[in-house]
Amino acid sequence: MTDFKKHPASFRDPAGFVFQSDSKWYRQINQSYAQAYSKLKSSGLLDKLIAQNKLIPHSEIQKNLSGDKNHWLTLLPQQIPYLSFPYEWSFDALRDTAILTLDIALESMNYGMILKDATPFNFQIVSGGPILIDTLSFEKYDETKPWVAYRQFIETFLCPLLLSSYKSPAFIGMLSQYPNGIPVNFCAALLPFSSKLNPLSGLHIHLQSKVSAEKTSNTKQITFTRxxxxxxLAHLKSGIQNLKLNQVRSEWNDYYDSTVPKKNYVEEKERLFRSFLEISSPVSCLDIGTNQGYFSLLASEMEIDTVAIDSDHLCVNDLYIDTRKKNIKNLLPLVIDMSNPSPSIGWDNEERAAFLGRSKFDMVLALALIHHLAIGKNLPFEKIANTFSSLGEWLIIEFVPSSDEKSTIILGERTDMFSWYTQEIFETEFSNFYTIKEKKTIGESGRTLYLMHRNLS
Amino acid sequence: MCIHLLYIDPGSGSYLVQVIIAGILGIAFYFKSIWTKIKSIFGARRKEETGDNLKQND
Known part of the structure; x- marks a missing residue:
């Protein structure tokens, strides 16, 4: 055993835990879970779910790598290239995960097993879609009992999905404040009156909120059937499949479609972008403020593993739908606001890592973004350059002058506040962190595209 | 009304609601299946009628 380190979020389930050793993640199965795991395997459910790409594949290791006395078996799962959390997912990603959870629960029942937990935190988005990573989520199914994970499913999946559908997708982000789910009675209070007439929210939210407030003394004798x-489960599935995201279009939604600043702007930018990527040849890249993902898609086409972030939920959701449709496996769209990235949360602030802490890339893309951060968020160049340089070795950044049409929209009446927003000061400040390798004006647009390489500190 | 939610085992509350929802869905399913039967009878008749009409037109 070398550098054994238990995952800080892996302490609730007595069935086992996740740990890191020699920079690989393993999952230990404790003796108490031996019987359930054996049934999962012997019933054929394990192979079936792995073959269907619903459960993360693993290999078994007999050796006790953790040195723990409860050890029964060690699993080496397929390693996940980039971790993301449900509060960073878009509506369709969370909905796909909810449907996958129900499908797994329904499938498990055919094999005499059932999911004992149903939370999106047991899933990761890998190769374009969700996959269950908690192999220890299964237990023997007792047909006389209702579903033990029902309430958890409702609060971690259905509540944020319904609130996104009726109100705003911002409610998915609330899972960082409520990692155990948005409480049913809270959700019921937030939903509009019309939601009482919808069978999905009427039964699973409003009725449940009423019932759970009543005294529930005789529940021990409850008998149920398969x-x-x-x-x-079928009712939940069909209801969730019909949910639609409340579409409130933002002003940046059709950035490249309708308000292209100058003719040939996109074509010229694309040409420069490709040539910069050829010079730097990154393996992974982070596209900050991806909008509709035009350049993320180009990067992923060039076989670069790309994480695309934007604060605009609808843009990210469209990009997620696009990646699923086109079966793009190396592009992960996430709802993250760069000016307020996901913090570390949970016990000891360690269960879910902060976005900046878990993010290291070869390349950072900041296209048509600098004016949003510098002018829109009042962030000095020095702060922006410092953070970008901590995320990756290379940077492709577009400078948008204050005279640009888009900059003037953000500037509004505050023109006197941003006398420092000049290309010269931008270059000087960024040169403290980077060396400018390439600098090209983008056609007639007045904008400039830079390729920068981080200085050795 | 004073509700001490925290003192109730969430599992037991969710068990009861599942029993109620399963009951409601069962009733809904029962009526739906009757409705589908009625529709299929009418549907079948209509098909027969249109079939007859077609024959007459021939």
Whole structure:
């Protein structure tokens, strides 16, 4: 055993835990879970779910790598290239995960097993879609009992999805404040009256909020059947499939479609972008303020593993749908506001890592972004350059002058506040962190594209 | 009304609601299946009628 380190979020489940050793992640199965795991395997469910790409594949290791006394078996799962958390996912990503959870629960019942947890935190988005990573989520199914994970499913999946559908997708971000789910009675209070007439929210949210407030003394004698549970799961599935995101279009939604600043701007920018990527040849890249993902898609086409972030939920959702449709495996779109990235959360602030702490890339893309951060968020160049340089070795950045049409929209009446917003000061400040390798004006647009390489500190 | 939610095991509350929802869905399913039957009878008749009409037109 070398550098054994238990994952800080892996302490709740007595069935086992996740740990890191020799920079690989493993999952230990404790003796108490031996029987359930054996059933998962012998029933054929494990192979079936792995073959269907619903559960992360693993290999078994007999050796006790953790040195823990409860050790029964060690799993080496397929390693996940980039971790993201449900509060960073778009509506369709969370909905796909909810449907996958129900599909796994329904499939498990055919094999005499059931999901004992149903939370999006047990999933990761890998190769364009969600996959279950918690192999220890299964237990023997007792047909006389209702679903033990029902409430958890409702609060971690259905509540944020319904609130996104009726109100705003911002409610998905609330899962960082409520990692155990948005409480049913809270959700019921937030949903509009019309949601009481919808069978999905009427039964699973409003009725449940009423029932759970009543005294529930005789629940020990409750008996259930498989048919009843199947009916509930099927009802949830069809209801969730029909949910639609509340579409409130933002002003940046059609950035490249309708308001292209100058003719040939995109074509010229694309040509320069490709040539800069050829010079730097990155393996991974972070596209900050990806908008509709035009350049993220180009990067992923060039076989660069790309994480595309934007604060605009609808843009990210469209990009997620696009990646699924086109079966793009190396592009992960996330809802992250660069001016307020996800913090570290949970016990000891360690269970889910902050965005900046878990993010290291070869290349950072900041295209048509600098005016949003510098002028829109009042961030000095020095701060922006410092953060970008901590995220990756290379930077492709577009400078948008204050005279640009888009800059004047953000500037508004505050022109006197941003006398420092000049290309000269931009270059000077960024040169403290980077060496400018390439500098090219983008056609007639007045904008400039830079390729920069981080200075050795 | 004073509700002490925190003192109730969330599992038991969710068990009861599942029983109620399963009951409601069961009833809905029952009526739906009757409705589908009625529709299929009418649907079948209509098809027969249109079939007859077509024959007459021939």
């Amino acid at each position: 048919e009843k549970l199947t009916r509930i």
